[in-house]
Amino acid sequence: MATAKVGEALRRLGIGDEATRVYLALLELAPVRLSRIGTAAGLDDTQLAAAYGELVDAGLASAPVDGRDAIAPLPPAAGLQILSRHRAxxxxxxxxxxxxxxxxxxxxxxxxxxxxxxxxxxxxxxxxxxxxxxxxxxxxxxxxxxxxxxxxxxxxxxxxxxxxxxxxxxxxxxxxxxxxxxxxxxxxxxxxxxxxxxxxxxxxxxxxxxxxxxxxxxxxxxxxxxxxxxxxxxxxxxxxxxxxxxxxxxxxxxxxxHGPPHRPHRLLPADRRLLSLLAGGVSDDDIAKEIGISRRTLFRRVEVLMARLGAATRFQMALQAQRRGWL
Known part of the structure; x- marks a missing residue:
């Protein structure tokens, strides 16, 4: 697909210009270190950190542990669902x-x-x-x-x-x-x-x-x-x-x-634990402490689960998770 069309599609979904340039560079060069992506996109370290962070938050790119890690775009289905929901x-x-x-x-x-x-x-x-x-x-x-x-x-x-x-x-x-x-x-x-x-x-x-x-x-x-x-x-x-x-x-x-429940699908134990805590009415702060993550990471994981389930709200997520046998 033409680079210009991909860039325009990302902008319509709310991705900024600098993050779009980083994503296009990822598609061309990944897997690669983050510093090389910055060079290809023409961004300094500060601009690169903000732009790449935007892609990570949107579920479109992997998060590096340190500067030596190779980075790559993630399968976009869940991330695109999140972006679409925001634009809705x-x-x-x-x-x-x-x-x-x-x-x-x-x-x-x-x-x-x-x-x-x-x-x-x-x-x-x-x-x-x-x-x-x-x-x-x-x-x-x-x-x-x-x-x-x-x-x-x-x-x-x-x-x-x-x-x-x-x-x-x-x-x-x-x-x-x-x-x-x-x-x-x-x-x-x-x-x-x-x-x-x-x-x-x-x-x-x-x-x-x-x-x-x-x-x-x-x-x-x-x-x-x-x-x-x-x-x-x-x-x-x-x-x-x-x-x-x-x-x-x-x-x-x-x-x-769709009527009677679907057969259970594969779910990571950590995500099953997260869904169980949410369904039990535990607060976001307590859930984050319980499973050892930040609130920001918790919200990102909840959004990815909602996208996988085709849910626009936490109520819909719980309903669909129960119907799939995840709870």
């Missing part, structure tokens, strides 16, 4: 903005909205409208799922029937969905086995169902579902587009959920 901060901010826009809409505009773009459905009317939504889907259903649930005894059967006729279903479950009594074995796993694409996050901002590009069903908030039994039916408009964007951004950051 802007997407997270976008999610907050969209959710805030909907909340402002609810507070300021709902009472005066008089046309057919938004319909308010309450009480016993909710169940039939949900069934109608599943029956009307032709291509795709996108959903945020979380308790409390409106009592529809046939909900799982209707979801399975929809999957059976070829409708794609993408569902983002909250942690509470997995913990709700009987929900995992009686509803979630049967739907995944039938072809549903499922992901999980600690919590979802609203209960939401998007039917094709036709309309969305959305609650005013998680708590208000139970208190007011109120649902909005949103036709294509600016609010509908915002809800679609909110779902897609949340889907991208959610952890894939």
């Amino acid at each position: 901060a802007e997407l997270d901010a976008s999610c907050v903005t969209v959710a805030g826009a909907f909340d402002a809409f609810r507070r300021q505009r709902l009472a005066e909205f008089k046309d057919d773009l938004v319909e308010v459905v309450t009480g016993e009317e909710i169940g039939p409208r949900l069934r109608q939504a599943w029956d009307s889907a032709r291509e795709q259903i996108c959903q945020f799922d979380s308790p409390p649930y409106f009592p529809i005894p046939t909900a799982t059967d209707e979801a399975l029937a929809t999957l059976a006729r070829g409708v794609t279903q993408r569902v983002v479950y909250s942690r509470e969905s997995l913990e709700f009594p009987g929900n995992l074995t009686q509803s979630i796993e049967p739907c995944i086995a039938a072809g549903e694409q499922a992901r999980v996050v600690p919590s979802v901002p609203v209960k939401l169902v998007i039917i094709d590009d036709a309309y969305a069903l959305v609650s005013l908030s998680i708590k208000e579902v139970d208190v007011h039994h109120t649902m909005l039916v949103v036709q294509p408009c600016g609010l509908f587009a915002a809800l679609v964007a909110l779902f897609e951004q949340t889907w991208q950051s959610a952890l894939p959920f």
Whole structure:
């Protein structure tokens, strides 16, 4: 691959110019001593130390014990995951903005909205409208799922029937969905086995169902579902587009959920010990003392483990580690 393209890709991931020059020199010369890399990159000792430290922190290069050690680039998969996650901060901010826009809409505009773009459905009317939504889907259903649930005894059967006729279903479950009594074995796993694409996050901002590009069903908030039994039916408009964007951004950051646990994979004893301490609620300072590393090294190892597991948060890391048999 052309050097210019590699350099541009690294800069887009947030790697500085001097660190990029060092990485390109590594690709050309490694394994080699650090001093020779500095000469090739045209950097003095101070600049070289900072630039190479940036690569080590990003998981892209090995850390030398002393100046006599040869250095080399590391396999980049975990490091690139870390860099990508850091750059995803802007997407997270976008999610907050969209959710805030909907909340402002609810507070300021709902009472005066008089046309057919938004319909308010309450009480016993909710169940039939949900069934109608599943029956009307032709291509795709996108959903945020979380308790409390409106009592529809046939909900799982209707979801399975929809999957059976070829409708794609993408569902983002909250942690509470997995913990709700009987929900995992009686509803979630049967739907995944039938072809549903499922992901999980600690919590979802609203209960939401998007039917094709036709309309969305959305609650005013998680708590208000139970208190007011109120649902909005949103036709294509600016609010509908915002809800679609909110779902897609949340889907991208959610952890894939594949039903029954995977077979255990190889894990170093030190990393297993680290995961066990984290899962036990031990503080970062105490973990660092227990295994004899600095806080900075601890954070770096946690980020590498999160990247290996495809997790964006420590909650997701613990969930995926448990499913893989690492805990």
